[in-house]
Amino acid sequence: MALLNLKEFHSPRSLADARALLDANEDALVLSGGTFLHGLEARGLLSDVEALVDIRRIGLDAVEIDGAGLEIGATATFARLQAVPEVGTEAWLGALADALTYPPVQIRNTATFGGCVAAACPFFDIPTALLALDASVDTDGPDGGRSLSLSELFMGLFANTLDTGELITALFVPRPAGRVASAFLKLEGNANDLAIVNAAVRLSVDAGGVCTDARVALGGGVAESTLRIPSAETILLGAKLDEATLRAAGEAVADDISPMSDHRASAAYRSALAKVMTRRALERAVARLS
Numbered sequence: 001m002a003l004l005n006l007k008e009f010h011s012p013r014s015l016a017d018a019r020a021l022l023d024a025n026e027d028a029l030v031l032s033g034g035t036f037l038h039g040l041e042a043r044g045l046l047s048d049v050e051a052l053v054d055i056r057r058i059g060l061d062a063v064e065i066d067g068a069g070l071e072i073g074a075t076a077t078f079a080r081l082q083a084v085p086e087v088g089t090e091a092w093l094g095a096l097a098d099a100l101t102y103p104p105v106q107i108r109n110t111a112t113f114g115g116c117v118a119a120a121c122p123f124f125d126i127p128t129a130l131l132a133l134d135a136s137v138d139t140d141g142p143d144g145g146r147s148l149s150l151s152e153l154f155m156g157l158f159a160n161t162l163d164t165g166e167l168i169t170a171l172f173v174p175r176p177a178g179r180v181a182s183a184f185l186k187l188e189g190n191a192n193d194l195a196i197v198n199a200a201v202r203l204s205v206d207a208g209g210v211c212t213d214a215r216v217a218l219g220g221g222v223a224e225s226t227l228r229i230p231s232a233e234t235i236l237l238g239a240k241l242d243e244a245t246l247r248a249a250g251e252a253v254a255d256d257i258s259p260m261s262d263h264r265a266s267a268a269y270r271s272a273l274a275k276v277m278t279r280r281a282l283e284r285a286v287a288r289l290s
């Protein structure tokens, strides 16, 4: 990897020091796990970067789970989350547990949650799961902090809505009330490749098995951003989650996507697969509900 204009590398030990470095140089880039810098550089997106600010030593890697939800420090790695027992056992977090199984072990040991959502790459898996789980990010910027939903964070292909010098400090996944399960599935061309299509869902049901809340999210090039699928959510809400409903929700996703054609798949193939992957992710979540 060659960052053509790179002149400085910084490794601050506190958020305040990182803030000062980012405020002093608007051409500085936040470095976290560093696993996607080559991907951004190969697309010509780092040509203006003059300094790297490595945030892995500023103490943002805590992970906490309680009655309110799951708080993930921005520099917590995927492997760190996989080691949290509840992530593997609690049905409401099923989508996250599923998505974390796909990246190769070297990436899981290095890639961070802040980096994976800040990259705004529609082909990643974990952001699709986090979107279905209603996750939000907390940030620290030149004008203070704010909280953003992932839909507000993702602006387009490799573009987010963070201001210059603004960094993500943590992610929060709220714990939904009641009987809830989530699930994630990915279609990849070969092992360790990025997604052709991925799907994540979260379903809540009442005692009679009627759906009281639904989230459907798709990624993998079905649009320029990972996105929610309201057309499918509307079909699920208030319905019994039987085979016909899950099939109808899968068919409905076509209304909300604009798939791209690239070296991995054509738009038509992605469109067909998005329906199937959505239905299968719903079936997996329904199985977890019982």
Ligand SMILES: Cc1cc2nc3c(=O)[nH]c(=O)nc-3n(C[C@H](O)[C@H](O)[C@H](O)COP(=O)(O)OP(=O)(O)OC[C@H]3O[C@@H](n4cnc5c(N)ncnc54)[C@H](O)[C@@H]3O)c2cc1C
Pocket: 029, 030, 031, 032, 033, 034, 035, 036, 037, 040, 055, 074, 075, 102, 103, 104, 107, 110, 111, 112, 113, 114, 115, 116, 117, 118, 119, 123, 124, 125, 126, 127, 162, 166, 167, 168, 169, 192, 193, 194
């Ligand atoms: C071989 C390989 C296989 C992979 N397989 C998968 C897979 O199967 N599934 C999957 O989902 N992903 C996969 N990935 C992608 C991987 O998930 C991303 O590379 C990773 O999530 C990026 O996180 P990072 O911490 O390394 O970010 P970095 O590379 O450090 O940064 C990425 C971008 O985010 C910015 N950034 C980082 N942290 C912050 C922050 N806290 N605040 C603001 N901006 C920030 C950086 O400035 C940069 O623009 C794979 C990657 C590789 C290289």
